[in-house]
Structure formats: C-alpha cells, structure tokens
Amino acid sequence: MKTLHVELGDRRYPIHIGPGLLARPELLTPCIPGRQALVVSNTTVAPLYLEPVRASLDGLRHEAVILPDGEQYKTLDTLNEIFTALLNHRFDRNCTVIALGGGVIGDMAGFAAACYQRGVHFIQIPTTLLAQVDSSVGGKTAVNHPFGKNMIGAFYQPLGVLADTDTLATLPDRELSAGLAEVIKYGLIRDLPFLEWLEANLEALMARDAAALSEAIDRSCRNKAEIVAADERETGERALLNLGHTFGHAIETGVGYGQWLHGEAVATGMVMAADLSARLGWLNREQVERVRALLARARLPVQPPMALTPDDFLRLMAVDKKVKDGRLRLILLRNLGQAVIASDINPRLLIETLETSL
C-alpha cells in the first residue's frame, strides 16, 4: 500500500492506494469522528462492494442509500435523495457520508456532505480509475444543471480516501480508458517524465497490471495533490487541471449527459487543445500527433461527435466556468508537460480548430 497526503493545513488528509483496502477497517474508522455513517453508492457498485464496506463499519450505526447509475442522474433531484436518507435516519451534524463509487457518486455524496446541516464529515472510496486519480483529490463536488455541467457545487475536502485497486478488476474497459485520459493529462500538463513512462507502460495499464496501475494512480494523485495544495480554490495554477475540459464539457453537454464518458470527452478535448496550441505555434505537428496517438492507444475517442457543429461548440463553451467576465479562457500547451492559461485567444484560430476537428 502507498499512502500520500494532500497538504491543506488543518484539512490535510491521507490517500491510501493499493489492493485489499476495503477489507481493512483500521484504514476507514480513524476517519470517522462520530457514530453515524451513511454509505452513498449506486446500483452497479453496491452489489459488488457495499457489503465489505459495511462490514468495516461494524460497531457504528451505518446506513446506505443506493442511487441510479450514470451522469444523467447527477442532479439536484438525486442529491435530494441523499438529504432525505440522512434526515430519515435522523443523522446529525457529526455524521459521516461515505462515497462508494465513481466520480458521479463522489461528486454528489461530497456535495451532500458539504450542504447537509451546512457540512458533515466525508470519506471517499473511489471504485473507478477516473475517480481514483481525479475526483478523490482536490475537494471539487457538484451536480449538473440542464444548462451546464458541474454548475452547482462546493469545494469540500474528505477526511480520507481509500483507493482500492482491486475494485478496478470489475471496471468495464471503456471506463478504464476514460480514467487513463485523466492519467495522461497529468503527464501533458506538468510531468514529461510521467508522460514518457505512460508511453512505455500503456499496454501494462490496459492489461490491468496491478503494479503499473498503483504506480500510475500514485503519480497522478501526487501531481494533483501538489497543485491543489498550492491553489485549493482554483484562483490560478489549479485551472491547468482543466486541460481539455472546456472542449470536453461542450461535448458532454452538447450530446446530452451520459452519452460520452467524462474521460472520453476530455481525451477529445485534449487533442483539440493540442491542435489549437499548434496553431498558436506552441507545439509542432509531431507533438500533436504524439498526444493523439497515446490517447488512441488507450482506446479513447480523439475526434468530437459528428452531431456538433462549430457553432454548437462556441455556444456551449460560452457558459463554461472558465469564462471570466465574458472572455474565453482556455488551458493550452506551451509544450508537452507544460500547460498554460491562455486568454484572448484569436477566435479565428479557435474556429479553425473546431472546423478541422469536426
């Protein structure tokens, strides 16, 4: 087992990574200050992993709420089911909400914990690669609104994270690939040696080699933890984590939540960001191709959906959170391993990227 800490002062918390963690209550119970725990899971994950987690909670009062599975359920209405469960069980301000599932469950359970009685304790047990390398670090929680993704949420940190790599055994291939998109992102934005390691080890990761997965999760979380410790509320450097996300959110919203996986949309978005970076003279075409090839090897889409026009993109990108006072900001690549925040992008170049990609 590897353990790293996200350094946020008095909200410092541990991330444990490795196999067999669900069966180790001594990792979970130190993160539960009170006597009440609500496990939030979904209809796919609960049959597989709810019982071992509840067994780890033996001695506490523990309940569970099982939500429908999918990004299309990441809504205020589903969030309210968590509040109703907490109130039905008369859970108080010292209770703990435990997210058991992927990013959607983590985002909703975390936001519910942030809001219930204005804030209760929170623990993450991410069961997808994407959640283990992305949403488990950094405290971003949210639900979607029909007009925009993740538009309603909070920054809220867990007391601890258990990333049990055994849970990846049951992950569908498509979701493994989606997680690898975010792993590759860390290499692209700030860690060229990690990018090169990924190029050398991608087949091992695709084959779910346990040691390779643990290494990739650990290096991803360390990269993200460094960024989050420096800029918790995304006033600066943290925005770099959004490489590919403005394009990606436009895809997710444009085709309707639940059609593309988040990581798939980000993968295509990163190719588009690399293309635009090349048009600005920052990358050469070989580097763009290197980005595209690595993502394609991970069996990720590298081209946006045919149904979206450049105009659709421009409209959908205008409501993204990365817009500031009406001006579009994008995360682009100055070089491989070096992302930057770019403002005042020449709209003609952006349209060229959209027209060439579509």
Place this chain on the structure above:
Amino acid sequence: MKTLHVELGDRRYPIHIGPGLLARPELLTPCIPGRQALVVSNTTVAPLYLEPVRASLDGLRHEAVILPDGEQYKTLDTLNEIFTALLNHRFDRNCTVIALGGGVIGDMAGFAAACYQRGVHFIQIPTTLLAQVDSSVGGKTAVNHPFGKNMIGAFYQPLGVLADTDTLATLPDRELSAGLAEVIKYGLIRDLPFLEWLEANLEALMARDAAALSEAIDRSCRNKAEIVAADERETGERALLNLGHTFGHAIETGVGYGQWLHGEAVATGMVMAADLSARLGWLNREQVERVRALLARARLPVQPPMALTPDDFLRLMAVDKKVKDGRLRLILLRNLGQAVIASDINPRLLIETLETSL
C-alpha cells in the same frame, strides 16, 4: 449612517446601517468585483425597492430574478430558479448575487451564491428588521427540507451588507415584532444592559422611531458580529445564538412552514427555554415573567400552538441540528444576559416545560 465590520480575516466585511442607503451607489459598487450582478428578490419587495437598487447598478450588467414570497418557498426547487436565471444570463464565476429582501431571500440568494460555479460574490440588502439584525451577520445560508428547517445550506460570507432603515417603513407590524424577537434575544444571551435598554425603549421601537431602530440594529449586529468572529462555524459559542430556536424550529416544522414567522416561533421558544431554565434552578419565576412580558409587549406569541402535543415537540426536536450523536443539546439561560449550552437535560424537566406550556 453607522458602519461596523464583521472581523473574519480576509473575509472581513462592512455592514452599513441607516436611512437612505439604497440611493447611495457608492456603498454598493465597491462590493462588486466583476461586471455582472443578479438581484434576487420576491414579489412583495421587488415592486417597492428593486428599481432604486438597479439604478445603483448602472454601468454594470444587472438582471433580476423575482421569487414567490414566503418561508414555504425556501426549497431546493426555488433555489434552482436562481441557478437557472444565472445560467440563462450566462453569468460567470466572477458575478455577484445581491439578496434584496428578508431572511428567506437572504438565505436562498446566499446559498445560491455559495453553490453557483462553487462560489460567486454575494451582497445582502436586508429589508426586514429580522434580516437586518440576524441573517445579515454570520454567513448562514440554507433552504428547508420537508423533514427539517435549514437542513441544506452553507456558511458563506457576503462582501458587504446595506441595512437601509427606510425599508422598515413598509414592513407589516407582524414582521416588525418578529424582528424584535431576535433583537431581544441578544439582550437575553449576552448583553444585560441592552436588555434593559430594550425594556426602556420598546414603545419607541414599536412606533418605528428611526433613531431607536438604528441603535437597536447596530447593537444587535455588534453582538452577533463578536460571536461570529470568535466562532464562525458554530463549534462553540455561536450556538448560543440559537436560544429559543430548537423549540422554535419544532413549532415552525410542526405547524408547517409559512404559518408562524421565524421570529414568532423563536419568541415562544425563548419563553419555553426560560421556563426550563427556571426548572433547573437557574432563573427565578420573576425573571421568566420579565422575559415573557417584554416579548408580549412586542406583540409576540409567548405560547406554542394548541395543535402541537408534547410528543410532537419531542419528535420534532430530535432532528434539530443541535442534536449531537443522538443527545439533545439546548441553549438555556444561566441568568438574564448569560446563555449556556446545556447537554444531558433531565427529560422529565423538559416534559414538564412542554406540558405546562401547551
């Protein structure tokens, strides 16, 4: 005009109190960092005060959303109308939400500001006495759930508060009284000289004497600001502000939101808390009568609704946020001007209070 500051480090903010403030854009605009402002108001307040506020926003992009008036609309569904307005107008992360109305509007607009894009700027323009002395200080925001009041919310501080005493001219008598309940509360929990001042000046306040109202608002806000600066997230002393609230929330929930005003329920709750304090030997009967008499002079109810039984109270109080790990905590009075947090209250004495009051 009086100005005081709530001392919260880098989130320090000013409260301006006095007549004619709505007509002074120089007080409002320094609190708006960006170029976009959404005024959140309701169908009662907007016809009276929306235009002067929008006039003060001249030069910015300003929009308004008008919600139905009443505690029964303080729900996730109404909250979502604010999100929809923000997204419809394509407001970004640097926008400002301005609450123009009473406590319900302040609570909802503040919670919307806390959640929209994980937090945007927020300003309060409270137009009721209750909101001016209570919800404008301290950053508590929330909506109700059918199973409990203020169960879903956040701690979120405004960048500034304008308490224009002219807006109290249009306040219904019943709401003026409800505000006085919270004013009297500050005297009861920590400021005996203020309690005595209120006993001497209650008729002037009831007659809406401008100088008396400004003085009462200023002294109330100073008391609350001191408590909040010492204990922003209610881990200790801040809980004292809940004198009368556990009984009061039970009344509000028990009779259905919108039947009793919050201040009315708190007034009755404070009489019940004083009665229980007397049963514990902390107050004498003359002091309980002094509390009851002052609240009655403010034309506030001092007796719970006939429809609620002691069992109703016990059931409703068990889900209150002041419950910790299943044990009931209440704010009671060690003396007039000295509130304390009381745990492990003898249930027999509590039931005596309920049976005698009902």
